[in-house]
Amino acid sequence: MKKIAFFITGLLFSVAQLSAQNSNKNLKKMNLKEHYTFKLSDKVTRTSVTFKNRYGIVLSGDLYLPKNPGNEKLAALVISGPFGAVKQQSSGLYANQMAERGFAVIAFDPSYTGESNGEPRNLASPEINSEDFSAAVDFLGLQKNVDRNKIGIIGICGFGGFALNATAVDKRVKAVATTSLYDMTRVMSKGYNDSVTPEQRNKTLEDLSQQRWKDAENGKPAKGSRNLPEKLNGDEAQFVKEYFDYYRTPRGFHANSLNSNGAWLMTNPLSFMNMPILTYVKEISPRPMLLIAGENAHSRYFSEDIYKIAAEPKELMIIPNAVHVDLYDKVDVIPFDKLENFFTTNLK
Template identity: 90%
Template sequence: MKKLTLMFAAILSLSQFTAQSKQKSFDKNSKKMNTTEHYTFKLSDNVTRKTVTFKNRYGITLSGDLYLPKNAGNEKLSALVISGPFGAVKQQSSGLYANEMAKRGFAVIAFDPSYTGESGGEPRNLASPEINTEDFSAAVDFIGLQKNVDRNKIGIIGICGFGGFALNATAVDKRVKAVATTSLYDMTRVMSKGYNDSVTPEQRTKTLEDLSQQRWKDAENGNPAKGSRNLPETLKGDEPQFVKEYFDYYRTPRGFHANSLNSNGAWLMTNPLSFMNMPILTYVKEISPRPMLLIAGENAHSRYFSEDIYKSAAEPKELMIIPNAVHVDLYDKVDVIPFDKLENFFTTNLK
């Protein structure tokens, strides 16, 4: 794990563990899936889905899918806003969650974050702790204006890296009545300190020096450079287990999507800059008295993020550990993700 440099943690650029192979990739062999119309899950017969757009506070147009239960009647619905994982798009995990929660009677929007997927923002392939937090609140704006939604009953679900942004958005946006996360990552922590806070001050300084020099190169070239692709085309076989698990989701028919940076692209090289000095969960206690549910896999490499937030958060809070599950199991395995628990949590707390 010593090879897990801060840069790797920052951009989830797993390719340093693998060769830049020129062998055939999944997306080359499955061109029919390289369209925005492809979803990695089947839409429920009891749910409708409609593509929508809305703007965030920075004027960026976001693209989302609005999921509604069929035959909901005239009663106003409780609503949920969902995004994640970090580097994914709405046709992957967030859409699957939205589909499942709409089946249970909620109005739900799953959206692509700014600068990624079908959402706007330039340059492309960029993330920001402030803007991605704002994206959640912009989605709350949108869904709360729907005539069939009770704006006093809105919750958030954040998956993976967007679990951290979800908590940050809930802390600052008092319209959100309850928040749940699955396979939580605190992206500001992992980018600035590495996995398990293993980055030394010297390593951090070196990374910041490299990023600063990259800014000169970007300024000279007139555009920002892309980093290494987030996942390679093939694995050698000697990668860490969690790398293999990411690959199994993003780079196979299970979860591949052409618009997803983790399936098919790379973050900008300077993407970590805005994360390095901005811990997003400083005010996590201010979520209270609104309830928080943290869900993590027993065998997930990311489990410590949820456990540490649970320790630092104020009541009411709950930590749910899923036996035998790994990080990516909570992306799409409907028999592992505790949807009944999520339904009960939001039904109880969106009052």
């Protein structure tokens, strides 16, 4: 089948069908089953947990707790993202940092990916992935050491959009923050900077519709083709180089991550094409929203546009000189003190 041009454009960073036999020897030496891309703080405990979402899918998460929490119930956070990543990557790093600051935090693998259940594999859904956040809220609210009236959400990259969507509908969430926000429904349906023409969109939908016939005939959905190269040639777009530097090097590689080591299904964009998830973002108010983006991030416009349409209270924080992936794992760039203050102030 011919490559779907727009599908490739919209998901260059996340549809990598990459071989585990990478030439990088450091990747081969990793104990990938137990591998985390960051070091667990000696002030924090981490426990593997599972919980079900509203669709009966069993999600896999890591619960991070401060070792010396005191006697009062803890304020809590739910964290996931980026789109195509797993809990051993950015979301776990964030959870580790925020637990060190006194929060109970769960980082989880979204439905159909990582160690979470759901068939077929390597699928995303704007509704189900938003529901995943609320399911994690369910889990946290049942913990005896958590104050269920003090629960917030952090969404990273594509899960920033799902985090906002979940917060809009789930009034139990008292505050929400995003970093390197992506609106996946917007980028899949309209392309970067809304550059896709009606003709290109129609062609994409035609290709996806025809792919459904092939999947039906074969009895299983086809995987998308690799878009991130196994090796860089040097002439790739800058943001592709940045994604490669995180997902395909020891810095952020994980075998369970679709961005590091797999591919979304070919028809994955279908559920995103007609589902603008941020239609009701104003309904997050009066609960506070914090949007954090890098000054030089190719995705910066997503945060800026949401800030324009969101209702107060809201805040947009631009990190000087930072690019999109800097907010994945660079602890000296990610404003954790700001996040701590934001949630301490608003989870009351």
